[in-house]
Amino acid sequence: MKKESNVLSGVVTTTGRPSEQMVKRANDIAVKWKLPFIERNKKSIQKMIEQWNTTIFIVRTSGIEAHHRCGDQPFFFHPNAAMFRAKRLYRYGDDPIVSICNVEEGDVVVDATLGLGSDAQLASLATGEKGKVIGLESSPIVAHIVSEGLSTYESSFQPLNEAMRRIEVLHVNHLTWFQSQQTNSVDIVYFDPMFETEVEKSHGFDPIRHISSAQSLSLEVINEAKRIARKRVILKDHFKSLRFKTLGFHVDVRRSATYQFGIIDLEKSENNEK
Numbered sequence: 001m002k003k004e005s006n007v008l009s010g011v012v013t014t015t016g017r018p019s020e021q022m023v024k025r026a027n028d029i030a031v032k033w034k035l036p037f038i039e040r041n042k043k044s045i046q047k048m049i050e051q052w053n054t055t056i057f058i059v060r061t062s063g064i065e066a067h068h069r070c071g072d073q074p075f076f077f078h079p080n081a082a083m084f085r086a087k088r089l090y091r092y093g094d095d096p097i098v099s100i101c102n103v104e105e106g107d108v109v110v111d112a113t114l115g116l117g118s119d120a121q122l123a124s125l126a127t128g129e130k131g132k133v134i135g136l137e138s139s140p141i142v143a144h145i146v147s148e149g150l151s152t153y154e155s156s157f158q159p160l161n162e163a164m165r166r167i168e169v170l171h172v173n174h175l176t177w178f179q180s181q182q183t184n185s186v187d188i189v190y191f192d193p194m195f196e197t198e199v200e201k202s203h204g205f206d207p208i209r210h211i212s213s214a215q216s217l218s219l220e221v222i223n224e225a226k227r228i229a230r231k232r233v234i235l236k237d238h239f240k241s242l243r244f245k246t247l248g249f250h251v252d253v254r255r256s257a258t259y260q261f262g263i264i265d266l267e268k269s270e271n272n273e274k
Contacts, residue, residue: 006138006173007140008033008034008141009055009140010035010054010055011035011037011038011048011052011057012027012029012033012037012038013026013037013039013057014039014040015040015058015059015060018040018059022060025059029057029064033057033144045058045067053069055067055068055069058074062076063078063149063152064076064077064145064149066141066145068141075142075145077116077148077149077153078149078153079155079160079164080118081118082117082118082121083155083157083160085122086125086160086163087157089125089126090125090157090159095126096261097119097122098122100234100252100261100263101123101188101232102188102231103127103188104126105126105131106127106128106130106131107131107188107231108127108131108133108186108188109123109124109127109132109133109186109190110133110134110135110136110186110188110190110229111123111133111136111192112189113136113137113174113193114135114137114142114143114146114169115137115142116142116146117149117164117167119190121150121163121164121167122163123188124163124164124166124167125159125160129166132166132168133167133168134186135167135168135169135170136170136172136174136177137169137170137171137172138171138172138173138174146169147169147171149164150164150165150167150169151164151165174221175220178224178225178227178228186228188229188232188233189225189229189232189233189234190233190234190236191225191234191236192236193217217247218247219246219248222247222264229266230266230267232263233249233263233264233266234262234263236259236260236261237260238258239257239260247262248264249262250262250265251263
């Protein structure tokens with residue numbers, strides 16, 4: 001499958017019958033993203049894709065959709081399950097990502113494979129105003145759509161809105177970013193890459209598969225993550241994945257679960273060395 005280049009490309013347009021406000025918003029996005037704005041003129045999305053042979057970004061009242069020339073479904077930002085998880089965490093202090101990462105208030109958390117940012121939202125809720133969550137995303141389409149969504153989406157749960165606004169999204173390769181950081185400069189590094197083994201009957205990630213960037217997880221990547229993290233490096237992956245073993249993660253076994261968490265506990269390792 002051909003992957004998207006590292007530079008954002010495409011054209012920005014509106015819905016078929018846009019308001020003046022939506023036209024202005026689309027023009028603003030085009031300027032911000034350094035892309036051309038094209039008037040819709042009632043053309044279908046498919047016609048525009050055929051004419052321009054590129055990604056069509058449609059600015060709607062609800063957000064921005066990316067229609068990729070190789071995809072059947074548009075890609076757009078939505079908190080999805082993060083909404084329910086956020087309410088549970090806020091009320092009961094319970095979320096698997098927060099627990100397995102051992103996220104505490106004031107921590108600096110790096111989500112090295114941001115995607116839609118669901119886990120980053122929970123991490124941001126847990127770190128609070130004194131903490132920081134940095135999302136790294138190598139796909140230009142995903143990075144721009146999710147960054148815009150996190151900064152503008154209005155959910156019905158205000159603590160989640162505040163948590164979304166605090167996330168810093170960087171369009172960058174995670175290894176490149178790791179190599180530019182000082183040793184022990186963050187608390188937690190979290191990886192949730194696309195599974196090597198696809199989950200049957202799971203179509204929620206179909207829109208993102210065509211626009212994701214290929215980022216391999218290597219020992220070099222993990223060693224750099226271990227260098228910059230003070231507390232833990234976490235890998236979420238399919239239960240059949242060989243990456244846990246080859247990359248040196250201890251698996252926290254969750255019975256009957258499709259995915260598992262691999263843990264490298266740096267605090268424990270440091271205590272053992274002492």
